[in-house]
Amino acid sequence: MLASIPPAYLAPFERAWRHRELIRAVVRREFISRFRGSFLGPAWAVLAPLLMLLTYTTLFSITVPQLSAGMSVMDYAGGIFIGLIVFNLFSELAYRAPILLHEHVNFVKRSIFPSETIAWTATIRAFTYAGVAFGVYIAFRLFTAGTLPLTIVLTPLLVVPFFLFILGVVWFLMALGAFTRDVAHIMASIVPVLMFATPIFYRLEQIEQMSVSTAWLLRLNIVGDYIEMMRAVALDGHVPNVFGYLIAVAVSYAVFLAGYQFFMRYKSVIVDVI
Amino acid sequence: MSSEPAIRCSGIGKAFQLYAHQNDQLKQVLFGLWKQFYKEKWVLHDMTFTVGKGERVGIVGRNGAGKTTLLQILCGITAPTKGAFEVNGRIAPILALGSGFDGLLTGRENARIGAAILGLSRKEVDARIDDIAAFADIGPFFEQPMRTYSMGMIARVAFAICAFADADVLIVDEALSVGDEIFQRKCEKYISDFSRRGTILMVSHDLAFLENLCDRALWLENGVVREIGEPARIIADYRAAMVAEEESQATGAA
Numbered sequence: 001m002l003a004s005i006p007p008a009y010l011a012p013f014e015r016a017w018r019h020r021e022l023i024r025a026v027v028r029r030e031f032i033s034r035f036r037g038s039f040l041g042p043a044w045a046v047l048a049p050l051l052m053l054l055t056y057t058t059l060f061s062i063t064v065p066q067l068s069a070g071m072s073v074m075d076y077a078g079g080i081f082i083g084l085i086v087f088n089l090f091s092e093l094a095y096r097a098p099i100l101l102h103e104h105v106n107f108v109k110r111s112i113f114p115s116e117t118i119a120w121t122a123t124i125r126a127f128t129y130a131g132v133a134f135g136v137y138i139a140f141r142l143f144t145a146g147t148l149p150l151t152i153v154l155t156p157l158l159v160v161p162f163f164l165f166i167l168g169v170v171w172f173l174m175a176l177g178a179f180t181r182d183v184a185h186i187m188a189s190i191v192p193v194l195m196f197a198t199p200i201f202y203r204l205e206q207i208e209q210m211s212v213s214t215a216w217l218l219r220l221n222i223v224g225d226y227i228e229m230m231r232a233v234a235l236d237g238h239v240p241n242v243f244g245y246l247i248a249v250a251v252s253y254a255v256f257l258a259g260y261q262f263f264m265r266y267k268s269v270i271v272d273v274i
Numbered sequence: 275m276s277s278e279p280a281i282r283c284s285g286i287g288k289a290f291q292l293y294a295h296q297n298d299q300l301k302q303v304l305f306g307l308w309k310q311f312y313k314e315k316w317v318l319h320d321m322t323f324t325v326g327k328g329e330r331v332g333i334v335g336r337n338g339a340g341k342t343t344l345l346q347i348l349c350g351i352t353a354p355t356k357g358a359f360e361v362n363g364r365i366a367p368i369l370a371l372g373s374g375f376d377g378l379l380t381g382r383e384n385a386r387i388g389a390a391i392l393g394l395s396r397k398e399v400d401a402r403i404d405d406i407a408a409f410a411d412i413g414p415f416f417e418q419p420m421r422t423y424s425m426g427m428i429a430r431v432a433f434a435i436c437a438f439a440d441a442d443v444l445i446v447d448e449a450l451s452v453g454d455e456i457f458q459r460k461c462e463k464y465i466s467d468f469s470r471r472g473t474i475l476m477v478s479h480d481l482a483f484l485e486n487l488c489d490r491a492l493w494l495e496n497g498v499v500r501e502i503g504e505p506a507r508i509i510a511d512y513r514a515a516m517v518a519e520e521e522s523q524a525t526g527a528a
Binding site (some may be wrong): 109 | 291
């Protein structure tokens with residue numbers, strides 16, 4: 001077969017496109033099996049974020065007033081909610097990625113299943129839930145503030161690079177997790193720490209007022225950058241700093257490619273060791 | 275291009291990495307460039323053969339001879355440690371039947387995913403799903419979650435998917451033994467029909483069936499090709515070797 005070989009920076013897309021029917025079928029399966037046998041079914045995808053939003057709004061606006069300094073309760077709650085949507089996406093997949101191959105061991109070992117697509121389906125699923133949660137946010141915002149910032153149309157420009165970043169992380173953790181179960185434990189201890197190093201319940205500018213060096217350290221956390229940019233476009237109505245945005249895109253794309261390369265390099269070994 | 279073989283293996287070898295501790299796997303990934311943390315266990319050595327388009331080749335050999343590993347390599351499930359191979363055309367692997375199924379989903383839903391794994395588009399699946407159901411012939415169970423199935427029913431669905439995958443190369447691993455008599459007949463008939471239009475590489479312990487079906491037989495022993503050629507001759511040799519071994523074991527035990 002004389003298939004033309006795509007350049008390395010496009011290879012992951014070419015593979016995914018070739019297996020698009022499979023990815024679609026598996027994503028569909030994941031949703032079906034998740035809601036089968038539950039009475040409320042897909043309504044849970046809306047109820048869970050709604051409950052979270054209400055809890056955080058009431059709890060944090062009452063108990064931690066200094067964090068919300070200068071903001072209305074609803075603005076502050078919306079900010080937390082956006083932060084949690086983005087961070088939960090990351091954390092859910094960081095917890096799940098190391099065990100993904102173990103979950104699909106029959107597929108991987110006994111059929112001609114292209115195991116790199118598992119990362120796509122897991123990530124698409126998580127982003128779908130996040131999308132529903134974002135819909136809840138939009139409804140909440142329209143209900144409480146009456147309007148949405150115009151900059152919200154820029155959201156896809158943030159979602160796409162963040163998606164690629166997450167996908168790269170999933171590939172990396174998936175491959176590593178196949179070799180040792182420790183990765184799952186490591187993630188279980190790192191992610192909660194990372195949660196507080198991420199501007200979810202506070203904003204970076206509040207830290208900057210206190211210590212510039214800490215703020216710079218926190219800037220290295222790319223998940224936090226995405227949260228801040230998400231808040232800018234979906235809540236504050238600002239266009240994010242273009243330079244910062246381009247750096248985030250470049251880093252995300254690099255993580256995406258590196259994760260893919262790492263996974264593909266060890267793919268054939270993984271089948272034998274898992 | 276009829277001159278192009280369906281399967282070509284040149285010097286394929288496969289070594290599994292045996293680790294004394296599970297953690298050595300991670301060390302190998304991290305520090306593998308400097309030190310080797312595993313022992314190699316070679317299960318296939320220097321396999322070289324070609325299978326022509328439309329040819330039917332049967333593989334015989336004892337348990338652990340490397341038959342399944344060879345088929346897994348050709349299907350692309352596991353990579354050879356050395357050597358190269360190519361398979362031209364779409365493969366339908368009938369390996370461990372039904373091990374990739376999800377017990378929560380119905381037979382129909384699993385069939386859709388199984389067909390997608392084999393490379394069928396959604397339209398192709400839509401057009402064939404009723405044929406798959408008819409071939410599997412498990413009645414209303416097709417709409418039930420697969421955890422309620424018996425082994426034989428799972429095998430029926432799995433075989434039915436492969437039967438309608440429009441494959442050029444059928445790779446079969448002694449998979450037919452779980453079905454009942456009627457279904458085994460059906461599969462055997464399908465395989466003989468398929469042999470008129472496609473290439474078959476098949477492992478089986480049903481030596482009479484292989485002898486009937488195949489153009490060539492390949493005898494695998496301890497990871498090397500011991501003999502390859504005319505099925506009647508190879509299978510007779512293989513049978514004789516089995517009998518001889520049985521006798522030597524019997525005398526050894528006595």
